[in-house]
Amino acid sequence: MAATPEKAPKDQWGRSQLVRPDSASLVGVIAVVDRIDPALAKRSAEHVLAWPRHFGLDALVVPAMKRLLQSKHRTGNGFTALHDAAVDHLRQRIAEPRIAEPLEAPRSWARPKTVRCDCEPCKQLSRFLVDPNEECWTLRAAQQIRTHVEYTIRHAPADVDCETVRRGSPHSLICTKNQASYQRRVIQRKLDLADLAILQGRPK
Numbered sequence: 633m634a635a636t637p638e639k640a641p642k643d644q645w646g647r648s649q650l651v652r653p654d655s656a657s658l659v660g661v662i663a664v665v666d667r668i669d670p671a672l673a674k675r676s677a678e679h680v681l682a683w684p685r686h687f688g689l690d691a692l693v694v695p696a697m698k699r700l701l702q703s704k705h706r707t708g709n710g711f712t713a714l715h716d717a718a719v720d721h722l723r724q725r726i727a728e729p730r731i732a733e734p735l736e737a738p739r740s741w742a743r744p745k746t747v748r749c750d751c752e753p754c755k756q757l758s759r760f761l762v763d764p765n766e767e768c769w770t771l772r773a774a775q776q777i778r779t780h781v782e783y784t785i786r787h788a789p790a791d792v793d794c795e796t797v798r799r800g801s802p803h804s805l806i807c808t809k810n811q812a813s814y815q816r817r818v819i820q821r822k823l824d825l826a827d828l829a830i831l832q833g834r835p836k
C-alpha cells in the first residue's frame with residue numbers, strides 16, 4: 633500500500649516525525665535499494681512522492697535524478713518511479729504558462745494582484761497593481777505604514793520596486809512597477825527545459 637502523509641509517525645504534539653533529507657541522501661538511498669530490493673525501492677519512491685511538500689520535487693527529486701543519471705544509474709523501480717514523476721512535473725510546469733500565464737512580457741502596466749493583506753494602504757496597493765495605466769504610485773504615510781506596505785510588497789511578492797523619499801513630512805514610499813514575475817517565469821522555463829533535456833537524455 634502506498635505511503636501517505638497521514639500514516640507517518642507523530643510526536644506527542646501530533647507533528648510528523650520526519651527528518652528532511654537532501655538530494656544526496658535520496659541519491660544514496662535509491663542507488664542502494666534499487667540494487668538490493670526492488671520492492672523496497674518501489675515503496676521508497678512511493679513514500680517520497682506521497683510527501684510532495686516535505687520532499688519537494690524541485691528541491692530534491694529533480695536534482696537527485698540528475699545526479700543518478702550522471703552516475704549512470706538509470707534503471708530500477710525507485711529510479712523509474714521518481715524519474716517519471718520528475719519528468720511529469722517539469723512537463724506540466726513548462727505547459728502551464730501557455731494556459732494561465734502567457735510567457736510574454738506584460739503589454740500594459742497591469743500586474744498580478746498578489747497582495748493578501750486587506751488593510752487600507754494594501755487595498756490601495758492592490759488597486760495600483762491591477763491598474764493598466766499606472767506605472768508609479770506614491771504612498772505618503774508614517775514610517776510604520778510605509779514599512780508594512782514595503783514588507784507586503786516584498787513578501788507577496790508584487791512586481792514593484794520601492795524607494796523611500798525622505799522629503800517632507802511624512803516621507804513618501806515611491807512604488808514603481810517592474811516585470812519581476814514575468815522574468816521569474818522566463819528563468820524558470822529555461823531551467824525546466826534544461827532539466828527536462830537532462831532527464832530525458834537516458835536511453836529508453
Ligand SMILES: [Zn+2]
Binds near residue numbers: 751752753
Ligand atoms: Zn496591509
